[in-house]
Amino acid sequence: MPLPSLPPLQMQQDGPSLSELMTALPVATLVVRPDNGIADANVRAETLLNMARSAIIGSDVARTVRIAEAGARFDIWHSNKPIAAYDIKVHAGRTAEMEVDLMISPIVDHEGWRVVSIHAQGQARKIGHRGTAGGARSAVGAAAILAHEIKNPLSGIRGAAQLLETSNGGSDAALTQLICNEVDRIAALIDRMQDFTTDRTLECGPGNIYPLIDRASHIAAAGFAKNVKIIKRYDPSLPFAIINDDALVQVMINLLKNAAEALEHVEQPCIRVETAFRHGMSVLVGDRKGSAVLPIEIVVIDNGPGVPEHILDHLFNPFITGKRDGQGLGLALVDKLVRDMSGFVQYSRDQEAGESTFRILLPMGMG
CATH class of the missing domain: 3.30.565.10 (Histidine kinase-like ATPase, C-terminal domain)
Structure with a gap:
C-alpha cells in the first residue's frame, strides 16, 4: 500500500526528497500504517533490525518490534497518542534482546499513520538519558543501616562536647563548637539519606x-x-x-x-x-x-x-x-x-x- 499524500515539504527546488530525508535520519525509523503494517524503513532500521528493507516493509510492526517482558500488556501499537518508552527491552527484528528508547509519533492529518523511531541504548544515552527505577531504591538498605549505626551515637558525642565546654569554663569553646558543628553536619547528611528509607506513599x-x-x-x-x-x-x-x-x-x-x-x-x-x-x-x-x-x-x-x-x-x-x-x-x-x-x-x-x-x-x- 503506498504512503498517503503528505503536505509538500517547504525546501529549495533542488532540496532532498522525502526518501532521501528518511535515509539521512540518524536513528532507526519506521513509517507504520493504520493496520500496523510497516510502510517504510530507513537504512538505520535495516541495520538495527538485521533485516532487509524489502523484508521489513509489509511486516506487522508488533511482530517486528516485540516487547520482551513476559506478560507485559503495553498497548503501544493501538494508540493514536504520542508515546515515549524509555529503557524498554525489545526483540527487534532478527537481533537479540536489547534495551532501547522507543518513540511513536502520530502523523498529523493522517489518522492511524505513525512514525516510529528506535534509539539503541548507546545512542539513547546521548540523546536523552534516563536512569532506571532501581537507582533511588538501591540506597534504602545502606541508608537504614547508617541511620541506625551512626546517627544515634552522634547525639552522645554532641552532648559530651557541650558538657566539656561547661566543665572547662568555656576555655575550649572554639574546639567544642567545631565538634558540635561537625556532628550537626553529619546528622544532616544522615537525615537526607533517611529520605530514601521510607516506603510510605x-x-x-x-x-x-x-x-x-x-x-x-x-x-x-x-x-x-x-x-x-x-x-x-x-x-x-x-x-x-x-x-x-x-x-x-x-x-x-x-x-x-x-x-x-x-x-x-x-x-x-x-x-x-x-x-x-x-x-x-x-x-x-x-x-x-x-x-x-x-x-x-x-x-x-x-x-x-x-x-x-x-x-x-x-x-x-x-x-x-x-x-x-x-x-x-x-x-x-x-x-x-x-x-x-x-x-x-x-x-x-x-x-x-x-x-x-x-x-x-x-x-x-x-x-
Missing part, C-alpha cells in the same frame, strides 16, 4: 504548580543562586497536576541547586524554568505497569558544561556526582520524589545550544 492531589515553583525560585535567588539570572517562562493555561506540595518544592530546589552549582565558572550564568502542556504525552513506565499519561512538563535549563560523560549512565543513582565536594544525593532524591508522584524525570544535553535540561513530566489533575 506520598499524599498527592490536584494542585497548582506555579506557587511551588515560585517558592523554590525565591529560595534559590536569595541563597545558592543569588548570582545567577533565573528566567521563568510559564504556560498560563496549564491545568493542575497531581502533586505533593512539599515534594515538588524539594524537587525544584534540588534541580535549581544542581544547575547553580554547574554554573560556578560560567561568565553569564542563566537558569530557565519553563512549563508546557504536552498533549497526549505518554511514557511507558515499565515493571508491567503499562503507559502513563504525563502531559504536565516542567523543565530546568542551564547554560553550564553539562553532566560528565562517565556518570551519565548512573546519573540518578545515589552517591554518583561529578562535583568534588558533592554527596550525590540530590538527583537521586529528585528521582525518588518524582516517581512517588507518579511522574518521570529525564536529563538531556543540547551540545549545539550549550544547554543542559532536566525535564519533569507529571500526571494531570482536575482543578
Whole structure:
C-alpha cells in the first residue's frame, strides 16, 4: 500500500526528497500504517533490525518490534497518542534482546499513520538519558543501616562536647563548637539519606504548580543562586497536576541547586524554568505497569558544561556526582520524589545550544 499524500515539504527546488530525508535520519525509523503494517524503513532500521528493507516493509510492526517482558500488556501499537518508552527491552527484528528508547509519533492529518523511531541504548544515552527505577531504591538498605549505626551515637558525642565546654569554663569553646558543628553536619547528611528509607506513599492531589515553583525560585535567588539570572517562562493555561506540595518544592530546589552549582565558572550564568502542556504525552513506565499519561512538563535549563560523560549512565543513582565536594544525593532524591508522584524525570544535553535540561513530566489533575 503506498504512503498517503503528505503536505509538500517547504525546501529549495533542488532540496532532498522525502526518501532521501528518511535515509539521512540518524536513528532507526519506521513509517507504520493504520493496520500496523510497516510502510517504510530507513537504512538505520535495516541495520538495527538485521533485516532487509524489502523484508521489513509489509511486516506487522508488533511482530517486528516485540516487547520482551513476559506478560507485559503495553498497548503501544493501538494508540493514536504520542508515546515515549524509555529503557524498554525489545526483540527487534532478527537481533537479540536489547534495551532501547522507543518513540511513536502520530502523523498529523493522517489518522492511524505513525512514525516510529528506535534509539539503541548507546545512542539513547546521548540523546536523552534516563536512569532506571532501581537507582533511588538501591540506597534504602545502606541508608537504614547508617541511620541506625551512626546517627544515634552522634547525639552522645554532641552532648559530651557541650558538657566539656561547661566543665572547662568555656576555655575550649572554639574546639567544642567545631565538634558540635561537625556532628550537626553529619546528622544532616544522615537525615537526607533517611529520605530514601521510607516506603510510605506520598499524599498527592490536584494542585497548582506555579506557587511551588515560585517558592523554590525565591529560595534559590536569595541563597545558592543569588548570582545567577533565573528566567521563568510559564504556560498560563496549564491545568493542575497531581502533586505533593512539599515534594515538588524539594524537587525544584534540588534541580535549581544542581544547575547553580554547574554554573560556578560560567561568565553569564542563566537558569530557565519553563512549563508546557504536552498533549497526549505518554511514557511507558515499565515493571508491567503499562503507559502513563504525563502531559504536565516542567523543565530546568542551564547554560553550564553539562553532566560528565562517565556518570551519565548512573546519573540518578545515589552517591554518583561529578562535583568534588558533592554527596550525590540530590538527583537521586529528585528521582525518588518524582516517581512517588507518579511522574518521570529525564536529563538531556543540547551540545549545539550549550544547554543542559532536566525535564519533569507529571500526571494531570482536575482543578
